[in-house]
Amino acid sequence: MKTLMSGNEAIARGAWEAGTKVAAAYPGTPSTEILQNVALYKDIYSEWSANEKVALDLAIGAAYAGQRAMAAMKHVGLNVASESLFYSSYTGLNAGLVIISADDPGMHSSQNEQDNRHFARFAKVPMLEPTDSQEAKDYVRLAFDLSEQFDTPVLIRTTTRTSHAKSAVELTDRAGVEKRPYVKNPSKYAMIPGFAKMRHPVVEERMKKLKQWAEESDVNSIEPGDHSIGIIACGAAYQYAREVFPTASFLKLGMVWPLPEGKIREFASQVEKVYVVEELDPFIEENVRQLGIAVEGKSIFPILDELSPERVRQSAVKAGLLPAEANGGALDVGPLAKRPPVLCAGCGHRDVFWILRKMKVTVNSDIGCYALGVMPPLDATDTIGCMGASIGVAMGMRIAGLETSNVAVLGDSTFFHAGLPALADAVYNQTPVVTIVVDNRTTGMTGHQGNPGSGRTLHGKGKDIDIAAVARGMGVNHVVSVDARDLKDVEKIIREAVKLNEPSVIVIHSICVFEEHHNREEYTIIAEDCNGCTLCFRIGCPAISKSEELDAKSQRPKAWIEPSLCVGCGLCFDVCAHQAIEPGREKVPA
């Protein structure tokens, strides 16, 4: 009996079947569910690490010590961990090491759509890319075998559509893998220049051997069909192309680096014209072209955004590869109201961004739920870059003589991920940056994982770290904690901090409604007192909408609070200038 599994579940299962002993990750869409599922297998040590680099170093250490190990991360996480990827490419391992890079073409939940196949070539390591969940599971096992056979870390690249798509998977048992004894060998594992010089030729030699393996392996397979069109494809794009070109010849690449040049030449000789259907960059296309083969790819299929069956078809139709179909395509349904993601009703971040917008300070924000503070109507944020960038960017703007006051805003998990070095820098150089940690004691955006601030680990109870104490310990003199619901205090504290001539840290405790309650019943609009002034509309609460009733004088719609959505935070009550909102009753603790 086959089981329906997402790619992420299948990777976790594959790690278990491959005898993996250690797995680590920092949560990040679309990779998060990998470790959540690994955690279900009790014979694997698994953890949420403080960031991706720590996760990868930990996995490398475990592999040095002789146990199969895996690190999982989203594409931009591999940027954070890249230095570790590069040294492990030189050192090789003892037991197998597999690194999962879950890319996000289309940027469903990311700041860019970088194509991490480049990392394989850059770091000189092999990369496999599955096209469905069965392959995701099988490739993990294969990757461990390759890692040990060729003494290399092995990357597996998934994309959102292979990570989150579900398909049927055949399960097998866990392999019995013996721990390999650790033998001290600094010339292999300690990369001082003299030793690293000796490792580089080993790396080059290894890639040659892997190229040969790629030629012979059936993960790269020719699927003969109609000879007029030959398509080279990998990953999710292979499945879309299969759907759109059901009769064409295919070269399906399960290993996307190194590429099997001989097999590509053989395929090209069998078909009239070679096309590459790949998401994002022309990675395969450029390599095929370098072989002197005439090939079309990005001239037909877009470089931007994720592909889909209709995008592949429309591109192919436009290029004359396929006849136009009557039933697809656009449909005029009239103007559509947008429905972007919003901060939840009752989210404590809303209070903070309401105040920041009111103060008209420049806001250097960061990665997390609170990134939504950039969206209208809050519209409070100026910059968002990557994990932990807020503090450094805020310092740079301040040093450069920014005309307004500015603050860095980052969440608790982000603070521990990449905020700490930046804060150390601020103290060390005495840069008067205001760092606001919006501390809701969870890693919200990725689905409420624990972090060092909450002390909740992948398996439950760990030790929590007090953010204010960390800041004081680092030498920040001005450290203040405040509750996000105390709007007046929040404003007063920020106003004081921006005037200081030294670094300061403000820890704002803000409720995540998935983790904590406001302990109040829903609030209600007092219709006779509401004049439709729109002030409460501007907090962007999904529980508040325009009612059918118009104010007699202004002819503006009065406000309505949807009782099934309101969780009783009270921000609307605080901003209402007409006392037209009735607070919910305090809930009596059970």
Next chain:
Amino acid sequence: METTTTNFLLAGVGGQGTLLASDIVAEVGLHTGLDVKKSEVHGMSQRGGAVTSHVRWGTRVASPLCEMGKVDFFIAQEMLEALRWLAYLKPGGTIVLNKQRWVPISTTYGQDIYPAEEHVMATVSGRAGKVLALDAIAISEELGNRRAANSVLLGALSTHLDTAVEEWLAVIEKNVPQKHKEVNRQCFLAGREGDWSYKK
């Protein structure tokens, strides 16, 4: 590699249980011996954003995404979302429409306008061959739990598929908590029993 597939699209608002409902549709397909793929996007955990899930049944399914204009059954859990994703439905396909309005904040702070019900019904009727329109929340609320509304929609969907009721009920019961099994069962059966056909 030409195969026949049955394509489903589920669309709703974060918090409406789109992913669970689509898991059930996918598992039912697998139970009946078909190849199945489904695709959705997780990660923006906030409630209130637009959510879709694609499910495909077939003898051999390649793409986990349905192609625009080729969806056989479109389960729209909310009326604005019905319009947003209607282009995925093939002309003459079937739509199961939950007549719920979930107003996005863009209509509160901004200039966006929530579509009138008459416009939604006329537009979906223009595309679909069969429109099943029902107030699943009212039905599930009456049966004891408004959060079981999706089972009503799946019940209505199931009457247009050649799959045994027991298969559906078995998968639903496997996917909902013990204490909600009975109400979901009743909701599914209520969805099967009513005549929800919308006449133009």
